[in-house]
Amino acid sequence: MTPLTELFPPALVAARMPQLGQWSPAPPSTDRCAWAGIDGAARARIIETATTSLGEPWPGLPASLYARFVRDGDRWDYQAPAFARRERLAWAVLATAVCGASADDAPRTEAFRDEVLDGVWALCEETSWAWPAHDFRVLGSHGTRQGLLPDPDRPTLDLGSSGTAMLLALTDAVVGNELDQVDPLVRRRLRREVAARVLEPYLERDEWGWYDGSTAKLNNWNPWIHSELLLATALTEESADRRTALVSRVLQGLENYLRAQPRDGGCDEGPHYWWRAGGSVFECLETLTSMMSTDPGVFDQPLIRAMARYPMATWIGDGWAVNFADGPARPRETAPALLFRYGLRTCQPDVAAHARALRGDAEACLPRQGVPFDLRRALDALFDAEWRSAAPAVFPFPQHTWFPDTGVLVARASPGSGRGLLLAAKAGHNDESHNHNDVGTFIVALDAQPLLVDAGVGTYRRETFSPDRYNIWSMTSEYHNVPEINGVGQCAGAEHRATTVTHRHTAQTDELTCDLAPAYPPRAKLTSWLRTFKLMRGADKEYVEIVDTWLCAAPPRSLALHLLISGDLGINAGGQAMVTPATGRRLTLHWDASLFTAKAEQIPLTDPAFTRVWGPVLHRLILSARQPAAEGQHTLVARPVAAT
Numbered sequence: 001m002t003p004l005t006e007l008f009p010p011a012l013v014a015a016r017m018p019q020l021g022q023w024s025p026a027p028p029s030t031d032r033c034a035w036a037g038i039d040g041a042a043r044a045r046i047i048e049t050a051t052t053s054l055g056e057p058w059p060g061l062p063a064s065l066y067a068r069f070v071r072d073g074d075r076w077d078y079q080a081p082a083f084a085r086r087e088r089l090a091w092a093v094l095a096t097a098v099c100g101a102s103a104d105d106a107p108r109t110e111a112f113r114d115e116v117l118d119g120v121w122a123l124c125e126e127t128s129w130a131w132p133a134h135d136f137r138v139l140g141s142h143g144t145r146q147g148l149l150p151d152p153d154r155p156t157l158d159l160g161s162s163g164t165a166m167l168l169a170l171t172d173a174v175v176g177n178e179l180d181q182v183d184p185l186v187r188r189r190l191r192r193e194v195a196a197r198v199l200e201p202y203l204e205r206d207e208w209g210w211y212d213g214s215t216a217k218l219n220n221w222n223p224w225i226h227s228e229l230l231l232a233t234a235l236t237e238e239s240a241d242r243r244t245a246l247v248s249r250v251l252q253g254l255e256n257y258l259r260a261q262p263r264d265g266g267c268d269e270g271p272h273y274w275w276r277a278g279g280s281v282f283e284c285l286e287t288l289t290s291m292m293s294t295d296p297g298v299f300d301q302p303l304i305r306a307m308a309r310y311p312m313a314t315w316i317g318d319g320w321a322v323n324f325a326d327g328p329a330r331p332r333e334t335a336p337a338l339l340f341r342y343g344l345r346t347c348q349p350d351v352a353a354h355a356r357a358l359r360g361d362a363e364a365c366l367p368r369q370g371v372p373f374d375l376r377r378a379l380d381a382l383f384d385a386e387w388r389s390a391a392p393a394v395f396p397f398p399q400h401t402w403f404p405d406t407g408v409l410v411a412r413a414s415p416g417s418g419r420g421l422l423l424a425a426k427a428g429h430n431d432e433s434h435n436h437n438d439v440g441t442f443i444v445a446l447d448a449q450p451l452l453v454d455a456g457v458g459t460y461r462r463e464t465f466s467p468d469r470y471n472i473w474s475m476t477s478e479y480h481n482v483p484e485i486n487g488v489g490q491c492a493g494a495e496h497r498a499t500t501v502t503h504r505h506t507a508q509t510d511e512l513t514c515d516l517a518p519a520y521p522p523r524a525k526l527t528s529w530l531r532t533f534k535l536m537r538g539a540d541k542e543y544v545e546i547v548d549t550w551l552c553a554a555p556p557r558s559l560a561l562h563l564l565i566s567g568d569l570g571i572n573a574g575g576q577a578m579v580t581p582a583t584g585r586r587l588t589l590h591w592d593a594s595l596f597t598a599k600a601e602q603i604p605l606t607d608p609a610f611t612r613v614w615g616p617v618l619h620r621l622i623l624s625a626r627q628p629a630a631e632g633q634h635t636l637v638a639r640p641v642a643a644t
Contacts, residue, residue, distance in 0.1 A: 001303040004255045007296040008288060013251070014244050016292035023234060023291050024173040026379040029097035036102070038382060042365050043098045047108070050088075050095035054111055058122050059084045067148035069132035073462035078132050082160070083372065086167055089119030090375035096175050113178055120171060120179070120186055123164055124193045127152050133462070134158035136207075155197045157208060159224060165198040166228035169235035170375050191236045198232060203246055211253045213260060219433035220273050222257040223280035226250050230287045231376065247288075254284055258303060265306025266406025268432035271314040272327025275335055278307040282342045283376075299345045308342045312354040313401035313410055317418030317448030322410055324426050324441070326434035326457040329450055330613050332371055334358055337381035340390065356393035364388045400510055402503050409503060411510035411535045413542045418448035421640060423544050425533040427514040429497030430490060437470065437477040437490040439498050439519035440531050444544050444587070444638050451579045451587045452481060452638065453566045455618060458607040474610075479603075479620065482516065483548065484560045488524040496520070500530070510535045527551040544638040552630045559625040561596070561636070563589070564603075569619040571598050577621060578641075586641040589621070592634055596623040 027034035038046075059081030068074045092115035099105035099112055123129070128150035132138055136156045137147050155161065168190050172179075179186045202208070209215030210222050233246040258281070267274045285304065289295040298304060311334075314322040323329040336358040343351030365381035365388065367373060381387055399415030402408075407427035414420035422445040430437050434457070444452040455474045457464070463472060470492055473479050477490035490496055498514035505511075516529040534545040548561070567581040575593030577600075580586045591598070603618040605611050610618075625632075 001258060001301045002297075004251045004258065004298070007298050008251050008292070010244075010248055012294070012296075013247050013292070016294060017240070017244050017247060018234070018291060019240060020234075020236075020238050020243070025231070025287070025290070025376070026170070026174055026383055028173065028177055029100045029175045030177050032100065034383070035097045035100065038098050039365070039388065041363060042382065045363070045366055046091065046094045046098050050091040050112060050115065051108075053088050053091075054115060058088070058118060061085075061126060063127075063149055066128075066132050066150065069462060070138055070148050075131065075133045075460060075462070082126075082131070085119065085122060086164065087373045089116065089123065089171065090167060090373055090378075092116045092119055093171050093174050093375065094378070096178065100178070113175070113182065116171060116175055117179065117182055117186060120168065120190055123168065124189055128155060129161040129164040129197055130156040130158045131160040133460070133465070134160065155201055157198060157201050157205075157225070159221060161198050162225040162228035162232070165194045165232040165236075167375055168194055169232045170379065173235045174379075191238070194232050194236045198229070199237060199242070199246060202229060203242070203249060212256045217431075217433050218257050218260045219269055220277040220280065222253060223278075223284055224276040226254055226257075227280040227283040227287065228376075230284060230291075234287070234291055250284070251288075254281070257281070261303065261307070262403065262405030263303060263306070264403040264405040265303060265308070265310055266403035266408060267307075267310050268325060268406055268428070269434050270323050270325040270327040271311055271321040272323065272331045272333075273325075273434065274310050274314075275331070275333055275338075278310055279335060279338050279342070281307060282338065282345075286341065286345070299347075305346045305348065308339070308346050308348055308351050309401075311339060312351055312396060313398060313403075314408075314424070315354065315395065315397070316422055316424075316443075316445045316450060317395065317397065320445065320448060320450055322408075322424040322443055323454050323456050324408065324424075324428075324438060325432055325436055328456045328609065328613050329453065333367075335374070335377050337365070337384060337387045338377060340387050341380075341384065344386070350396040350398075352390075353393040354396055356390050357395040361392075400505050402505065402510075402512075404501075404503070407498060407501060407514075409510060409512045409533065411505075413535060413537045421446055421535060421542055421544055421638070422448075423510070423533060423535040425512050427498035427501045427512065429494055430492045430519060431494035431496070435492060436475050436480065437492055437496070437519070438480040438482065439477075439490060439496065440482045440514065440516040440529075441477075441480040442533055442546065443481075446581075446587050446640050447584050449581050449584050451565060451567055451581060453564050453614075453618070454481075455479060455564060455603075455610065456613060457609065459609045473603075477519075478562060479564060481563050482519075483529060483550075484558075484562060485520060485524045485526050485529075485550075485552065486556045487558055488520060490516075490519040491521050508537050525553040525556065527553055542640060546636040546638075547633065548636075549633045550631065555630045556625075556628045559628040561591075561623040561634070563621040563623070563636075565619040565621055566614055567619075569600050569621060571600055571621075585643055588639050588641060590637040590639070591623055594626075595632070595634060596625055598623055 065078040096112040099109040135150045137151045336355045339355035400411045410424045412422040425442040496519045500515040513532040517526045528551045530549040532547040570578045575591045577589040601620045
């Protein structure tokens with residue numbers, strides 16, 4: 001890919017960077033005609049939502065809540081009220097604008113304007129905008145705890161800080177003129193806090209590992225934070241020289257991220273995080289090209305085009321997605337309007353169709369109840385006439401996608417349909433962002449219902465991103481669909497990877513073969529473990545086959561194959577099990593009963609992050625070798641049961 005710093009060289013940035021007030025992603029509330037055009041249903045929901053909190057106290061953020069992360073690992077008792085403050089302000093900004101478009105709404109406009117005033121002041125009075133789990137003073141510069149509370153004299157620039165800066169910047173852009181009518185000090189203080197807490201630390205300090213990968217793996221933080229920094233810069237920074245310097249630094253930071261991305265467009269963090277990884281890359285590029293009124297071919301770049309296809313390729317159907325690494329199997333925080341624009345800008349109509357199908361018959365511009373509210377994404381959708389009027393579409397459901405650099409295969413038996421079998425298989429390595437030890441794992445879905453599954457990740461706590469990460473059951477290979485040899489599972493690290501990876505695709509079949517042995521430590525005494533995943537298409541011969549061929553240095557003490565299962569699990573005689581979902585067709589599993597015994601375990605689930613997706617229980621099917629041999633082969637077959 002052509003480097004962004006070449007597509008947007010410093011001279012171009014300096015020449016085309018607009019002055020403050022000359023560009024905004026949304027019209028100001030004083031543009032009554034623009035805001036009067038908001039759809040009636042959206043307008044009603046905005047006013048209703050914003051009205052519910054009028055007159056209520058703003059959620060408190062006492063120091064003891066911030067301290068809980070260090071004391072007991074909890075991060076949500078602080079983040080929940082902090083998020084609630086920000087959502088409340090965002091809704092109040094929209095309500096001020098839509099009410100102001102009607103002369104009959106003057107009393108409500110004044111009430112919402114005061115709500116914005118209170119929200120801005122509350123955020124400006126917070127000691128820190130960084131979340132407890134991210135604050136450098138709490139974490140320590142080298143992972144050692146330094147204190148319970150944040151240092152206001154040395155702010156940390158994290159997702160919380162950049163997100164708050166973006167929210168305040170959009171507040172400034174949309175209702176800033178109205179705030180000036182109340183007291184110009186409000187806008188001045190807003191801009192001062194954004195500069196002191198976010199823009200100045202970004203420009204003047206070089207300790208941000210998410211910027212260049214120096215102290216942390218480059219992941220979604222980079223494009224996510226940069227997408228918000230761009231808006232904060234464009235909408236609040238008054239100095240022309242600093243605006244140019246900030247944008248130039250953002251371009252270099254984004255270049256750092258893109259240089260580290262696989263050329264196939266895959267996202268090793270999974271489809272849940274794509275919306276803040278690839279999706280935020282698009283937002284950055286969209287902001288840059290709009291702000292500078294130039295598009296130097298950035299959306300024609302092969303990597304940018306490939307990244308747009310990832311959500312479509314990993315879509316299972318009926319709300320389910322392929323969920324390797326952290327992230328739920330049922331993503332919640334999708335942004336179909338963003339993906340729709342991404343598809344159009346990269347001239348990929350199937351991507352745009354997938355985005356429109358994701359929306360279904362839901363409201364076009366505002367997220368469904370219970371989903372975190374993003375003011376920037378809502379504004380983009382509210383003023384995108386093409387998105388609002390887009391005709392209904394069906395999911396493209398591609399037959400086959402192979403990500404050679406990411407090492408992920410997604411193949412379905414019935415292209416263009418959610419019906420039938422889907423196989424998703426992972427080669428890759430165990431040093432991904434939000435990594436699980438899962439080299440060689442796989443997912444099998446039937447009629448858009450995952451039945452052989454990846455559990456995903458529980459509620460984030462201190463342990464999730466600490467040396468104790470791989471003491472959490474759902475991160476370990478023992479709770480993924482991979483072998484366990486001599487009682488040993490896989491290890492984390494870039495050296496623990498699949499090798500000898502080959503892939504074959506025909507009209508009838510998809511195959512992926514890789515050697516899993518390097519993913520295991522030496523004490524497993526494993527010489528090679530070739531695993532071949534195969535999806536066979538055809539009306540009467542549709543099946544998934546997993547062939548394992550192994551060689552150990554000596555006969556192992558134990559050898560087991562693990563399968564994580566959603567739905568009722570019944571083991572029958574003769575090497576067969578039946579997986580029965582709550583609704584839909586059943587799946588049969590077949591193995592060699594002369595070589596392996598079978599045992600089923602229940603995995604009770606209590607964490608809401610799991611129960612929301614899977615209900616109260618998952619099952620683990622353990623196939624144990626009767627007489628473990630140093631060399632052997634086994635075939636597991638999954639077949640759908642014919643509908644009755």
